Amino acid sequence: MKKSILIITIILALAALCACTEDGAQAYVPPATDTPPVSSETDDISSAPAPDDTDGNSGGADAAPPPDTAVTPDPMVSAQPKEPQVVICIDPGHGGKDSGAEWNGRIEKDDTLALALKVAQQVEELGHIALLTRNDDSYPYFSERAETANNANADLFISLHRNSFVGAQGVEIWISYRANTTTEEFAENMLEAIAEVGITKNRGVKKGTVSSSTEDYYVNKLTDMPSCIIELGFITSDEDNRLYDENMDAYAKAIAEQAVKEALYIKEEAK
Ligand SMILES: [Zn+2]
Known part of the structure; x- marks a missing residue:
């Protein structure tokens, strides 16, 4: 049983590696589904996953929360240099x-x-x-x-x-x-x-x-x-x-x- 889990994990890891070599470092999306609730208040971090979602398109329904948190801080950031x-x-x-x-x-x-x-x-x-x-x-x-x-x-x-x-x-x-x-x-x-x-x-x-x-x-x-x-x-x-x-x-x-x-x-x- 343990061996089969290990083999599946290795296969998944290899698959992820292949995705990275094709699309560049941004393609490794899965962990992003864990991050939104944690970083909801930090402007810099919450805005980071957004570009991955638009490029990767792998998230499906999971991709919805990050854009909401990313939209609000943007005007604040862009207003300062003006x-x-x-x-x-x-x-x-x-x-x-x-x-x-x-x-x-x-x-x-x-x-x-x-x-x-x-x-x-x-x-x-x-x-x-x-x-x-x-x-x-x-x-x-x-x-x-x-x-x-x-x-x-x-x-x-x-x-x-x-x-x-x-x-x-x-x-x-x-x-x-x-x-x-x-x-x-x-x-x-x-x-x-x-x-x-x-x-x-x-x-x-x-x-x-x-x-x-x-x-x-x-x-x-x-x-x-x-x-x-x-x-x-x-x-x-x-x-x-x-x-x-x-x-x-x-x-x-x-x-x-x-x-x-x-x-x-x-x-x-x-x-
Ligand atoms: Zn004087």
């Missing part, structure tokens, strides 16, 4: 020979770099591209900072700075005096998002420069895409500095999320 990706250029103000503002040993160029690195990380974690005009204590010229963004065809440019004026506090954003409503709204929304994290004072969105309403700061002047300069608190204010240190992760997250949101919106509008 999501547009945006490029956010982040410019840590100053650097190298240019320290920016200094107050009680605190240096603006270090503050801006620390925040910029975190913003870039957040943008990447959201699945988008972060471009930094510097990622160390170097000093790119304004033209080089703008070129970094322009050459990469970045969707948004965000320059990070700390303000400086003894007795003042709060956050403000500077945009070009020629900024259109898209850039105005982008800056307004950005300031709103930062304010939600917690700031001493919302000083508003401002156009031009502090000394002229018909001139622009270089980065706002030389960049091709919507751009802004965020003056994230006064380095001369203990309260602003405390908020800057305590909320740096939250500021970075807010800036990154808002930037990606705005860039996606602008990209969509441009279509």
